[in-house]
Amino acid sequence: MSATKLYILDTNVLLHDPQCLYEFKEQDITIPMTVLEELDDIKDRKKNVAQEARYAIRAIDNILSTATSSTQITKGVQILLPGKDRDVKLGKLSIFPDHELTNRQGFLPNDKNKDNQIINCALHLQSTTTHRQVVLVTKDINMRLKALGAGLEKVEDYRTDQLVSDLDLxxxxxxxxxxxxxxxxxxxxxxxxxxxxxxxxxxxxxxxxxxxxxxxxxxxxxxxxxxxxxxxxxxxxxLGFDHLMHQTCWGISPINIYQAFAMQSVLDPNIDLSILNGAAGSGKTLIALACALEMVIENQRYNKIIVTRSTPPVAEDIGFLPGTEEEKMTPWMSAIHDNLEAMHENDERPQSSVKYAIEKANIQFKSLNFIRGRSIQDAIVIIDEAQNLTPSQLKTIITRSGKGTKMICLGNLAQIDSNYLTPLTSGLTYIVERFKGFEGAANVHFEGIFRSRLAEYAEEHL
Structure with missing residues (x-):
């Protein structure tokens, strides 16, 4: 079956899912040279997505390595499924030399703006490829709007890993x-x-x-x-309603039944992954941290607590900050410190109590780069702000779980900071749906806000 569509992939699609090249069935794919340059620029940086960039480059290389000439690469190389299914033929993958395009009427200004260069590539192919539909695929909402405004007829989001069509589901x-x-x-x-x-x-x-x-x-x-x-x-x-509501960890008891369910899932040794999601101020971090301290210090079921999270894009490279890795991560781990202080606010010396808890529980604040490539043993791993991670990134973290390790995933789908993630394509949504039915995972959606009446009103009305 010949391809009826030609998909042009933006850089963020390859970063979001490095295996996306195998998801377009019999349709052809082209990657602008600008995208390869962006991947090359990202792969060597100390960024959360650097590894995804390397994965994507290797996936492209695996397909193009069968080419016998440079002409074949620009025309298209057959995509074969890796592994045992190599007999299944998909579409073709090509590289388009968009750097050779010159400014002309109908093109966006080519002022070294990467998005404009990719859109111009799509516009050129749309005008020269009449026998099939040209589709630009990007996770960037603004880029989709720009492309449509520039005259591109078909622009799509990459939704192959979107498992639900509505958050209500x-x-x-x-x-x-x-x-x-x-x-x-x-x-x-x-x-x-x-x-x-x-x-x-x-x-x-x-x-x-x-x-x-x-x-x-x-x-x-x-x-x-x-x-x-x-x-x-x-x-x-x-479980018994009263028993759940009378659970206590590190001096913290649940305020409502949803917090009680979360506490039970975190404390249960048969649950390897607890996913806690809900609005800001609903008690996710407090419950997770209190249970973790109880299990490490009092019960001695684990040796340490590792806390990690996605850092904002403007601050992904923490190498320029002074101090050790943990000192560099401190600005993004303030939520943990805030909750530790809240748990010990009535102590005679709150700061000393917080310091004691951090040292006694061996709480380590780590960047996502620390998690990659590790096998974490006998630890509680708290993944904070998980809504800002892609499905691929969360898979990388969860697969690091070794013997005797428990993962606690925290997130709020209403507070996504990523440029191209939405509540439906967030890694948090992905794992909630993927782990549904797995006997070693539990998901609890928190209801109710207890931070303050101001926070509750803001969450409901803003």
């Missing part, structure tokens, strides 16, 4: 049942195992249930977690 991690749970149950098989109580009920009671989803009702008595699903039955672990 994103799993909340908990389900509220109207009325009383036991009034709706006709048959139940209850049993105890290792001191825990379980109930097997008809799957029709909660038909859309998934693993580790929390269930509660209006009675403020029943609360459970889904721990098993078959064609006909659901197995619930009875």
């Amino acid at each position: 994103l799993p909340a991690g908990h389900t509220h049942l109207d009325g009383t749970f036991w009034e709706n149950v006709e048959q139940v098989k209850s049993y105890q195992e290792e001191g825990l109580t379980f109930h097997k009920v008809d799957r029709a009671l909660i038909p859309d249930a998934y693993m580790n989803e929390y269930i509660f009702d209006d009675s403020k008595d029943f609360a459970a977690r889904v721990v098993g699903i078959s064609d006909t039955e659901i197995t619930l672990r009875d």
Whole structure:
């Protein structure tokens, strides 16, 4: 089947998903020379996306390495799926020498603006390629607007890794049942195992249930977690509403049932990944940090706490800041310090208490570059501001989890700082959907804001 479309990829698409070259099926792809120059510029910098740039360059090289001449590279090289599926033929990949284009009527000003150069490449191909549709693919909203304004007929976002079409469809991690749970149950098989109580009920009671989803009702008595699903039955672990609400970690107790679910998921040794998402001021960081301190210092289940987060684009290169790596990360880890201070505000010497907690729990503030290539053992890893990470970046971090390590992912989809991520394409949304149903992961969406009445009003009305 011959290609009916020609896709032109922007740099940010390759950084967002370095494997995107294999996602366009039988359609052809061209990469402007400007994009290669941008990838080359990024790959050697100390940036969060430097590794993605290297991955993308290697993926391009793997495909183009079969070319026998430079002419073939400009015309197109057959894309073959890597590994066992190399017999599956996709479209062709080519490099377009857009640096040879000259300013002409209808083109955007070519004043060393990379976006303009890529758009001009698309405009040129649109005017010279009449037998198929030319499509510019970019994650940059402003670039899409500029391209449409310049006369490009087809501009798209890259949505191959977008798993949900609406945030309302994103799993909340908990389900509220109207009325009383036991009034709706006709048959139940209850049993105890290792001191825990379980109930097997008809799957029709909660038909859309998934693993580790929390269930509660209006009675403020029943609360459970889904721990098993078959064609006909659901197995619930009875948690007890009162028991959940009376949990205490490092002097912190949950204010509402959602914080209680989060605390239970973080403390449960059977949960390897806890995803906590919700509005600013809902208590995500406080709950995660309090549980981590309890498990490291009091229970001694882990050896250390590693805190990492995505740094803003203007400050990705932390090399220019003075001091050690941890001192360089301090400006972006202030949320952790703020919560530590809040937990010890009633102590006689709050600052000494905070210092003690950091030293005793061996809290380490690390950049994402530290996480790459490591196998982290016997640690709690708190990934803060996860909404600013791409699916590829979060995969890189989570796959670093070694024996005895627990990951806690925190984020607020309403506060994305990335230039080309949206709530639907954020890595946080991606892992919530991907880990739905995995027996070692739990997701809890926080409801309610407890920072202040000002913060609550701002979250609702601004």
